[in-house]
Amino acid sequence: MRPRKRPSEPMSVPIIVSVKCHSCQQFYDPREVISVANVHTCQKCWEWHEKAIQQLVTATGGCPECGRSHDEIGRDYPNGEPEYVLVPKDGIYQLLCRRCEEAYALQRKEMFVGTEHGADVLKL
Ligand SMILES: [Zn+2]
Ligand SMILES: [Zn+2]
Numbered sequence: 001m002r003p004r005k006r007p008s009e010p011m012s013v014p015i016i017v018s019v020k021c022h023s024c025q026q027f028y029d030p031r032e033v034i035s036v037a038n039v040h041t042c043q044k045c046w047e048w049h050e051k052a053i054q055q056l057v058t059a060t061g062g063c064p065e066c067g068r069s070h071d072e073i074g075r076d077y078p079n080g081e082p083e084y085v086l087v088p089k090d091g092i093y094q095l096l097c098r099r100c101e102e103a104y105a106l107q108r109k110e111m112f113v114g115t116e117h118g119a120d121v122l123k124l
Helices: 043-060 070-074 098-107 116-121
Strands: 033-036 039-042 084-089 092-097
Touching: 033 043, 039 043, 043 084, 084 098, 092 098
Parallel strands: none
Antiparallel strands: 033 039, 084 092
């Protein structure tokens, strides 16, 4: 299939300010990075980060916010594999289950507005 020509390509090129990923030091479109507490992480690094987090939690287990155990949180998921998110909360980083993270992130929407995480997960 041939790519269709867009009907009205704007003459002026929009200025895209790129953001440097804190982890891999590559530059990205700001819409492609996840910014938490002024630290920008590209999606690739974020995925690795999340994988690392999963490993950590598998070793420790449970969510400090709701107090549910790893197995209990796993019941939220069809595959029984809980997901956790590292969030800066109360001055420290905490690993929260998705349910708690979403509740927390909604209170802190501004951190996620404009990110894919905000759009896909939080429906901002
Ligand atoms: Zn990166
Ligand atoms: Zn929780």
